[in-house]
Amino acid sequence: MNSFFIINISCLLVGYVVLQQIPSYVPLCKRKEPDLSKCITNSINTLGPYLVKGIPEMNLPPGDPLHFFNATIRSGGNSAVALEAESWNHTAFDLMDFNIKDFSLNLENINLATTIQFPSARIKGHYHLKAKILLFDINTNGFYEINATNVIANVHSDGRRYMKNSKEHIELENFVLDIQIETAKINFSNLINGNEELTEVANNAINENINVVYEELRSIAGQVLGDIVVLYFNSVFRLFPMKELFPDD
Template sequence: MSSTYTFILSLLLFVGFSSSKKIPPYLTLCSRHDPNLNECVKNAVEQLRPHLALGVPELLLPPMDPLVLPEAGLSSGDNFKASFKNIQIYYANEFRIDNLNVNLDKYHIDLELSFPRLRILSQYNIDGRILVLQLHGHGPADGNFTDVSANAAFEGELKSKKGKEYITIKSVKVDLKIGKPFFQFENIFNGNEELNVQTNKIINENVVDIIDELRPVIDKTVTDFAIGIVSRVFNRFSFDELFPK
């Protein structure tokens, strides 16, 4: 499928966050030589969990309930274009770590997460055709998702900066699975309530096929966001600071 991608993260700089480069005192660091490194890192993430809803300024991690994104765009050739603004993602901090493997010799991390539920609110603008649906409208959108899983593989390398070594993320591969999605778009046909109800019904009856049609763009959106979040931590603290000897 020919697709183009637009995703704006510029406002995720979180102006006003602390500039202090100190690892939070409640976070236990893991020695790179710890024989139980995977379990140690997993426990460290669990130590962060109570703080994730409001964000962790020291790590440049944004608030996660809701997690706010300024804008995202989806397009499929010239036939379909959609933009979403003021995106608010709820319950992202309720993730479970199903599997974690950290290989510091190769700077590789395999991570499997699951989300029992997610809710995404936004303001949408859609114009074009997806599958058999011709859509045109703008207004509030409400997406509810259950049984979401994300498998991610992070590939990194060490780079020197000002006499210290930092892990740099080279690439991320993400496999996203959505168990039960449900969407509600208001004002799809600019005020025609009967058409709006019928179109939402058709969208949810065909939602799996619609997601598959847009999967390359969705996966790239999630991948780029994951790179941005993880890179914030690795760019802020050196390898020795994050994984002391």
């Protein structure tokens, strides 16, 4: 085999191994830490500024803005709201300016509970909406933007252990999220099929009665934040074994 080829392959493999090393600026918590949950909380909060640009060594993408997945919502709602909505090409802003208010990770039973506060959050993307909202019958598509403040996400999850390359890893699954939003404003383009004046009227009416679509907003936020929690935690857990993330000493 060509020696030049062997050298290049070796360099690639070495580079790959280096990329899988935990960066020195990431605070690690020992498995037998007296207060493991507090240590993890401080570690995650410390990483907020780094998560804005992403941490490629840990397979974490740039977080502001953050591009993510599709969402589908169907709601019988109440007398004021009934809708079917699909949205895609989402972009979220300000989500890396978070504060972990409470955190508990049981490494024996593999379950997680945490409360995360987002002082502000902005999400925009494409939508298709078939709905009755207030007095408006809507069947259209366009762009949307949601601006929310003081979003509180309560996250619960269990998980499993598995072996990868003879090393123990964990994976979180079965996420349950409860979302609370203090204030929110939503804007749709082309809400009334190209009629800008009626679209403005409809947007104003929706925001003046934002409580009638509150559950739908919670559903959107829940899907978005749930996907993000899964992405960030499991990306790290899949890449690094337990003994590297939580060393014994």
